[in-house]
Amino acid sequence: MSAIPFPFVMLVTDRAVAGGPERLVAMVRAAVADGVNAVQLREKDLPPDALLHLALDLREVTRGRALLFVNGDIETAIACGADGAHLPEAHGDPELILERPGAKRLLVSRAVHTVAAAGDATLARADLLVAGTVFPSDTHHGGRAAGVGLIADIRRAVAVPIADIGGIT
DSSP: OOSOOSSOOEEEOOHHHHTSHHHHHHHHHHHHHTTOOEEEEOOTTSOHHHHHHHHHHHHHHHTTTSEEEEESOHHHHHHHTOSEEEEOGGGOOHHHHTTSTTOTTOEEEEEESSHHHHHHHHHTTOSEEEEEOOSOOTTSTTOOOOOHHHHHHHHHHOOSOEEEESSOO
8 A cells, every 4th residue: 555545544553552562463453454544653662673573563464454654763664664654743844754765655644733734744745644632632641632623724724635633532
């Protein structure tokens, strides 16, 4: 897979909630079998070697069935053969990623929290926006939930795919 599918359902990983890396892989396998068509590997506290090991396991689970994005670690995204890299809003210019060896084939996903950030990310060639936090979320402590109005405002401002995130059950 290399194009962003529609409809788009993304699972964002949390191995602590899953009960460990092995259970996480099993849960991702089940979710993909049930229709999830994108997985964002979001394990910010893992050391690089452990993150790569988990990314390779998830690549096997998702290959040809769901897009795999690696959150914040471009080298791991390239090394595991991920479909894309996900960047936080404050990461900088997505175009800079495409200059790295092996990165030209990556889709770039970008977190956005405002209409202005969505416009900036689109101008910098982000392929996908992950917008929120829409509803209160245990994984984004202290952040204000923006509500669905943010998504509507972003949709009116940009033409790239948008995934809503935060407290969606």
